[in-house]
Amino acid sequence: MTLPSDLPPLRDVIARHGLSAEKSLGQNFLLDGQLLDRIARVPGSLEGQRVYEVGPGPGGLTRALLRAGARVTAVERDRRCLPALAELASAAQGQLDVIAGDAMAIDEAATLGRGAHIVANLPYNVGTALLVRWLNAGDWPPWWASLTLMFQKEVAERIVAQPGGSAFGRLAVLAQWRSRARIAFPVNRAAFVPPPKVTSAVVHIEPGEAPPDVRGRTLERLTEAAFGQRRKMLRQSLKGLPGALDALTELGLDPARRAETLSVADFVAIARLLDRATAA
Structure with a gap:
């Protein structure tokens, strides 16, 4: 969809609502529109697709997903961000649904149905737990069509690691036994507000064939x-x-x-x- 041309810059939205990234919530805001559009392109065309976003914050990535033509459901537990997201939902003309709550408590399959793409700059403090839950979906193929997720680079490298190295471990096995995982691209720490202490990376995961007789x-x-x-x-x-x-x-x-x-x-x-x- 085309967002209104008079949509205020994200920095202005953050300033007007007095928002700041909350360390206790694992937040780091992304403001670079070109980078956000690049993330939204990783899953392929999102035109008319259902997308699930966790932790949208002030809505930077949400804007990129809407620009890509997606129908977005975003869950945000930080109530400070809800007014800004409500403004964006109004401008999105029915293409954005915002859920106020904890992503760990959402029944995603019931909320979104099958075939949704998950695209998120995940809060650092819950990112791994959410990934493991999505990878451990009981039914396979799972309810999600793909995962495009931002992690600390160290975590991203553990997801795609091969046997024999120190990065190979539980995350690699869970991500690769019935899925295809790759690092789409690294993201410099300077792209965030405030800059985290570590480099990040975008990981893309698609479900594959599940080996038989294994739970x-x-x-x-x-x-x-x-x-x-x-x-x-x-x-x-x-x-x-x-x-x-x-x-x-x-x-x-x-x-x-x-x-x-x-x-x-x-x-x-x-x-x-x-x-x-x-x-x-």
């Missing part, structure tokens, strides 16, 4: 155990998970190895045997 919750429990004590050998880190050491033996995996040396496929194979043992 997401089982894989989550397995990776929690394996990487919770990542410096220890698997025989130590997995001894508290019933059936895990037997699964290693059946698969011919050396229990003296450490978790980061296994592949995503190895973790999927272990989880499959755990599920079979539970069902037996």
Whole structure:
């Protein structure tokens, strides 16, 4: 859609409403319109698409999503930002719905239906928890069509990491066992107000084929155990998970190895045997 040409600059909106990024909420505002439009292009064409945004703040990315033609549902827990978002919703002529609340408490599938794209500059303090929840959707393909998310660069690198390095861990396995994850581009800290202490990056994730006979919750429990004590050998880190050491033996995996040396496929194979043992 085309937003009204007389829409006030985002800096003016922030000043008029007395807004400032709240550290306790993990906020950092993005004001660069070109950068925001670039983020909105990552999922592909959003014309007529439903988009879910978490933590819109004063609405910078929201504007870019609306300019891209999306129908946006945004959830914001910071009540200070709601008047600014209400103004934007009025200008958006029915293309923007704002929910005042905590994203962790939203039943997204019921609210949005299937096929929504999630695009968000996630608050740092809940970003990983939300990602894990979205990746662990019970039904697959999930209710979401794609994830385009801003993270600290270190977290982004953990999501796309390959086996063998220190960045490879639980997030990489959960993001890659039935999805395709990539870093779209880095974002300099100077792009934010206020600038965070770290560089950020935009990650794009699309659902893929789910391996049969594996439950997401089982894989989550397995990776929690394996990487919770990542410096220890698997025989130590997995001894508290019933059936895990037997699964290693059946698969011919050396229990003296450490978790980061296994592949995503190895973790999927272990989880499959755990599920079979539970069902037996």
